[in-house]
Amino acid sequence: MAQIKRHATAKWQGSGKDGSGSLTTPSGTLKDTPYGFKSRFETGTGTNPEELIAAAHAGCFSMAAAFQLSGAGHPPETLDCDADLTMEQIPGGWKIAAIHLTLKAKVPGLEDAKFQELAKGAKENCPVSKLLNADITLDAKLV
Structure with missing residues (x-):
């Protein structure tokens, strides 16, 4: 392997x-x-771990979606993904509780039902999704 x-x-x-x-x-x-x-x-100059995790998740999911769509014979023209990460304070510290992925995709000739199936598969099989112990939701739309 x-x-x-x-x-x-x-x-x-x-x-x-x-x-x-x-x-x-x-x-x-x-x-x-x-x-x-x-x-x-707060609001300050520089990055933070959660921003980097959100960026990694958006990038990983977008690539996974491109592979899923292409593998099903529907290569995408464009995939635009936002990842909104929620971190919550819990007893003893902080936790990344959720990430919401919003995907806008241009995939000519693909019906929405099949698109939703492939996008869900990409969300579940993206390596970053598999890593995170968080509620991961997806809103996927064809444009």
């Missing part, structure tokens, strides 16, 4: 609220990208 490994580095200095960190990936897409309390829990 094939295996793919990826790597990222986080550096943090200082306390949880007053400290700051940076994220770096070998691809260079993230290079000393700042993150901290304000960018995570």
